[in-house]
Amino acid sequence: MNLHRYPELMDRLAAEFVIGTLRGGARRRFQRYADHDPVIRGALQDWERRLAPMAELGPAATPPTRVWQAIEEQLGFAARRQLESRAAEAARPTPAAQSERRPWFESLSFWRGWAIGVTALAAIAFVLAVRSILPLSPTQPTPPTVAQQPESEISHVAVLDNKDAQAVMLISWDPVHAKVKLHRLTDAAPPAGRSMQLWGLPANGHPVSLGVMPDHGDATMPAGEQQPQQYPVLAVSIEPSGGSPNPNGPTGPVVFTGKLLPVS
Template identity: 35%
Template sequence: MQLSNEMTDALSAEAALGTLRGAAAKRWQRLSAADSKLIDQVASWEQLLAPMANWLPETPVPTGVWNGIEQVLFAAPVPLPARRSTNARWIGATLAMAASLGLWLALPSAPTTISTPALQLKTLATLSSEHQLARWQISQRSDGQVSVSVNVAWQQPANRSLQLWAIDTEGTPHSLGIITLVEQSSTLNLSVTQRDQLSRVTVFAISDEPLGGSLNALPSGPVIFSGKASKS
């Protein structure tokens, strides 16, 4: 059965969240192995959802959970009966290893997949506005680039562009690039100079500019979202 675009998008979101189970998860693995676009969809969902974890309050782990982990990891080993000889222990261990190996060989093999390390995100700022419900999350990826995501569907006019600015300690704005949203998120590929400017940012802002961005080094359109840089 051919899956619709809506169905593959929904399954991609579940795969990113880790909620696929059983036969559905196995089938998704087979589909992803045959179609790299599905892997890209999952990566897009992961990039969109990951910053949302930073908005949740930290919840302490219950003491009972830690006690259970320590009991499993650091419990004292059970002594073997004294009358069992060293040879008997080695024979028993060998038989156990052989049985485990036989069981492993008997299990159906899953298709081999090559996984790449997940990108880590560091929150730089959350931008808001008095007149808009949208909230923009600005994050720096572990590869040095900047991720921009919005919590609601945003429709930008075809003849206008959103531009991200980093304002330094002297109040000078520096353009970080044009925000081109794909499923409510965008990645800005920064130059070495722009990455260096991130360490001196006090405020981030998004302005509404003519198509392609401001024609000079300053915002030419209204600033519609802004927020203070997070303290590292």
């Protein structure tokens, strides 16, 4: 297939490849295309650049033990450990050699261990004696544990670009807890006396406001009853302070846009 004739399909496949939802034969086939086509490689690199900031939001993950075992086998570490184990086994003294050792009571290590043991017993006896004559301190009550906050369950993400195709914001949508999270990738801010407003653009119908953003920093905004599947595209517009006076859409210029994509 000539993907150059279908740029939207190529862009979607590149996004799914980077996110990891393109699997099996389709993933291998797209990888072969990218190996020989600089345009497809460019699409992959573009999505890698867009989604790279998401790594900052995810918790650290420990690879399964089988991953390290496979790496060690490929590098030959497992075979090396087997050789070292065999060498150590061969160097271990035989029972006949052990029987030729001096009696235990002539061993310097025995008397050193005996002295250390006696000293430790004396220290323990001293501590017990002191504790027996001191009043017991009242036991401090254990503070109640704080219930853990429910973990985020992100189902959709969007990287919003400016007119120069520079990624400026990362939007993640948690439908389980009805939250939309904003993570700024640059210091983009509205002009003085103005506000930035986030919009969901449905396939049909007028834009729907998802909230007025703070001027600086990250934020979490309530999603209400809105669902991410309703909005294939998100946008940000510059509005009067407090938001657009028109509930059916922006009144100011749209400065950032991006596709809202499922993460799995």
